[in-house]
Amino acid sequence: MxxxxxxxxxxxxxxxxxxxxxxxxxxxxxxxxxxxxxxxxxxxxxxxxxxxxxxxxxxxxxxxxxxxxxxxxxxxxxWNQLDADVLAWRCAAMPTDDFVDKLVEMREIVEPAAAAAAARRRDDAQLAEVAAAYQAMDEAMDLDAWAEADVRFHEAVLRATNNELLGSLFSVIQTALATYFLMSARTTANFRYSLPQHHAVYDAIRRRRPNAAADAMRGLISASRDTLKTRRAEKP
Amino acid sequence: MxxxxxxxxxxxxxxxxxxxxxxxxxxxxxxxxxxxxxxxxxxxxxxxxxxxxxxxxxxxxxxxxxxxxxxxxxxxxxWNQLDADVLAWRCAAMPTDDFVDKLVEMREIVEPAAAAAAARRRDDAQLAEVAAAYQAMDEAMDLDAWAEADVRFHEAVLRATNNELLGSLFSVIQTALATYFLMSARTTANFRYSLPQHHAVYDAIRRRRPNAAADAMRGLISASRDTLKTRRAEKP
DNA sequence: ATAAATGATTTGTATGACAAATGACCCTGA
DNA sequence: TCAGGGTCATTTGTCATACAAATCATTTAT
CATH class of the missing domain: 1.10.10.10 (Winged helix-like DNA-binding domain superfamily/Winged helix DNA-binding domain)
Incomplete structure (x- = not known):
């Protein structure tokens, strides 16, 4: 930003x-x-x-x-590899699949763990924020609104962990990945396909089930990784 | 450093x-x-x-x-919470159990995942480095040598993931935690107690068993967390 | 031949001056 | 009274210059 x-x-x-x-x-x-x-x-x-x-x-x-x-x-x-600028410069300089894979791997490690932690420690207000973000995704009519609500959802989950280090790590990774996403952003007809998976994450956090939350988040990310791969395949 | x-x-x-x-x-x-x-x-x-x-x-x-x-x-x-300086300043300013717990949680998330990744993708040279670090731990006669070999071991595992983002994250967290460790460092008679757990990590990486490697690493960390807690309890 | 002194080069620090941006105030006009 | 615009003052942004400190390379003395 x-x-x-x-x-x-x-x-x-x-x-x-x-x-x-x-x-x-x-x-x-x-x-x-x-x-x-x-x-x-x-x-x-x-x-x-x-x-x-x-x-x-x-x-x-x-x-x-x-x-x-x-x-x-x-x-x-x-190098401070986790510095936002350094990461952005790497994204600009080496738009290789190799580096994208490393970023995605970081998400795959951090986010399920974060979802589990959120399920363990969230308070009601934090849960409400996750719910609100989910609802915004549900009501999103175009890709932009959906994307914005999507980030809000993940950020709400991260905040619910009460560990700002996790949040910081996620936001840095996410920003870096976003540069690739925006590169190949197009109106995808079925952008809402991952809604049920988001609901699964929300529900597990609501019911305080760490393992279920982690599993649901894993599914969510692997799905988004697949779309990223197909988009990259489309590029040339 | x-x-x-x-x-x-x-x-x-x-x-x-x-x-x-x-x-x-x-x-x-x-x-x-x-x-x-x-x-x-x-x-x-x-x-x-x-x-x-x-x-x-x-x-x-x-x-x-x-x-x-x-x-x-x-x-x-x-704030760049993952910046080494920012983290160090927080450690100096708020030596509260709360913050230590957050750091330990980061390790608990990152390191098992890193061990699994290392088990999947390590090459022979990287495995050799892990082995060498383990041997150095085995041969360590005093606490200092043991501690140094310990860091080498974990760094070797991180390098074997071929994902420098993981390595950077670990080193930042580790450096921050080290400030607490040094604070309460004393010659512990049985500092070698975690040697078998280190061997379990090494063995799982050698045999390319991601899940086993993650589990072994989890055991390793939870043990070190316990010692950290007892040391903190001793302080007052 | 070794070690100390010297010199040259590069970053580190200090100072003063002016440009650019912008919030605050005033001033005008309806 | 209030809205709009314009001027002014204040603070950061940029530039230029001079000197101090560190240190590598050379030279010199023992």
Whole structure:
């Protein structure tokens, strides 16, 4: 959501440009970057702005700086892979099936567990939010409304776990996956096909059945993964 | 590992100081921060350094800045909860059982799934690394060596999943939990008690049995959680 | 040959100035 | 009285310059 409009600040643009280069592979790990002054002039910004951007990239683990030595791209194992920006840059740079599979695998791990936790610990207000989201899905007339209610549903489930770490993880993964989804978004005639599975998740959470909730969520995700795969197959 | 020595850069210190204040609650969400110049003089740094720190905090989702309006602390749901620094600051600020439970829950979700994935997809070299780490645990004579081999073991399992997102998530969680562990670290006479459970994990991965690997890992974690709880109980 | 001193290069920090954005206020007109 | 627009003041955003600190490479002294 922060990246929808793109950053208007200069240092934001620089962060994005350099970040995409690094994550995209134009700048290989271990490779030294040009001196600050050279980079600044090459990107047509002041050294001040460039440095603010570099500090952000360093905070994301992408680069490291040392006096006299200069700056180097760090190895990928040091990157903050779960940072929203890093993830977005990877999505932009490597729209490979391989990476999508990794994202989907994360969802398959997190969401069933989250549903189970929600079934165990949800309070009535949180259940009501899940119910409201489900109802909104049921009443959705077009794809946009349905998609929006869908996110609301999953977010409501995540909130019901009372573990904001889970919620944060989900939202990051979900945002990354959304970039692929939007790429191939089209009005699908039968977008409501997964409604009963959503109901199963809701019902299990309502009845406080962790295992049932996890199973239902697994079914839900595997279904959505299948549609994702067919869409990807359609693309070429 | 990046935070072991503490940052000796000025902006690093400022990031840490302000970050701890925000995450610790001294600066409530929605609350406006002083003007840059005022903050800079109050912290005895130049505006340049302060701004570099502020950009980093903004990248972590902790604050937002707008011209004329100034800076405000963002609501907690916008924070990068999975950022290593944010997590560390939370650990420092709220050493409550509640938060430890959330971290442990993340491990309980991620690691069994990772073990299963490793059992499915590991290659021989990755299995060898797991085996080597296990052997190092077996040969460990003191607590330090054992602890180091323990991390190596879990990291080897995570690497064997071929999903670096999983690895990144684990390492962040593990680092956060380690702060609590170190706090109450003492030489425990029977630190080797979980060796057979580690062997069970290794064996299941070797035999490519995902379900068995997940189960073994669950046992392993629940055991370590119990010791964590007893240690916490001992503290007061 | 080894170790210490020196120099050069790059990032780190400080300062001052101006541009851009935007909320607040005032001023006008119906 | 209220609506609309325009001006002003304040705060962040950007730029330029100068110097400090660290450290690699070279040189020099023992």
């Amino acid at each position: 922060a990246r929808t409009t793109g950053p208007r600040n200069l240092h934001g643009q620089v962060v994005q440009e350099l970040g995409q280069m690094i994550v995209g592979g134009s700048l290989a790990p271990g490779e030294p970057l040009p001196r600050e002054e050279a980079l600044a002039t090459r990107m047509a910004v002041s050294r001040t702005v460039l440095r603010e951007a570099l500090k952000v990239l360093a905070a994301k683990g992408l680069i490291e700086t040392r006096q006299k030595t200069g700056m180097r791209v760090r190895e990928t194992r040091f | 990046a935070r072991t020595t503490g940052p000796r850069n000025l902006h690093g210190q400022v990031v840490q100081e302000l970050g701890q204040m925000i995450v610790g609650g001294s600066l409530a969400p929605g609350e406006p921060l002083p003007r840059e110049e005022a903050l800079a003089t109050r912290m005895a740094v130049s505006r340049t350094v302060l701004r570099e720190a502020l950009k980093v905090l903004a990248a972590k989702g902790l604050i937002e800045t707008r011209q004329k309006t100034g800076m405000r602390v963002r609501e907690t749901r916008f």
